[in-house]
Amino acid sequence: MIKIYHNPKCRKSREGLKFLQSLGVDFKVLEYLKKSLSVDELREILKKLGKKPDEIIRQQEDYYKKELxxxxxxDEEWLIILTENPALIQRPxxxxxxxxxxxxxxxxxxRVIK
Incomplete structure (x- = not known):
C-alpha cells in the first residue's frame, strides 16, 4: 500500500495529498509530526528514496539554522536528529x-505509483 508522510499545516504537503486522492489509489496518510518515525522507519524510507539523511533536511527551518x-x-547522528525533530524532514x-x-x-x- 502507498503511504504518504504528511503535514496538514504545509501547503506543499496538502497539494500532494490532494493529488494522491485524485489518482484514486488506496493509500495511508501518516502525520509524522504527531507520531514520529523510528530510526529504522526513516532508514527504510531513505533506502527507497536513494538518499542520505542530510539530503532530506528542510534547511529553512529555524532549528536547523540556529542549531545545525x-x-x-x-548519517546515524542525522537519523537521530531527524527522528527527534521531524519538522526538519522534507515533505510530503x-x-x-x-x-x-x-x-x-x-x-x-x-514514479512510485506506476
Missing part, C-alpha cells in the same frame, strides 16, 4: 513497495 547549520554529523514523502519520492511537485509521486 555548518555542523557535521554522521510518498512511499511505495520499492520506491519513495519527496513529492515536490506532486506529479513526482507517479
Amino acid at each position: 547549520k555548518n555542523k557535521h554529523f554522521t 514523502i510518498v512511499v511505495g513497495k520499492y520506491r519513495a519520492v519527496i513529492a515536490q511537485p506532486p506529479e513526482l509521486m507517479l
